[in-house]
Amino acid sequence: xxxxxxxxxxxxxxxxxxxxxxxxxxxxxxxxxxxxxxxxxxxxxxxxxxxxxxxxxxxxxxxxxxxxxxxxxxxxxxxxxxxxxxxxxxxxxxxxxxxxxxx
Numbered sequence: 523x524x525x526x527x528x529x530x531x532x533x534x535x536x537x538x539x540x541x542x543x544x545x546x547x548x549x550x551x552x553x554x555x556x557x558x559x560x561x562x563x564x565x566x567x568x569x570x571x572x573x574x575x576x577x578x579x580x581x582x583x584x585x586x587x588x589x590x591x592x593x594x595x596x597x598x599x600x601x602x603x604x605x606x607x608x609x610x611x612x613x614x615x616x617x618x619x620x621x622x623x624x625x
Contacts, residue, residue, distance in 0.1 A: 529551070529588070531549060
């Protein structure tokens with residue numbers, strides 16, 4: 523069975539503005555539907571930046587990112603927001619309600 527990966531990155535390079543060296547270079551990955559993936563590494567190693575690049579929040583310097591076989595940059599922001607969700611480990615609650623009070 524030859525299915526299109528849900529998320530595919532090929533040769534991705536990202537460099538923070540003003541940095542001399544890229545944070546990551548030639549990064550490639552392929553995730554199929556139903557797969558789970560985790561990103562692990564020490565603080566400051568670029569995990570959150572990688573998620574931002576893969577979700578289209580920031581653009582890579584080079585490489586190709588595809589969502590369902592479509593180039594990520596060709597998907598309008600509103601549609602991309604419906605297709606991509608990123609859940610971070612730590613969240614900040616800005617209100618003091620219980621789950622029962624919200625439901």
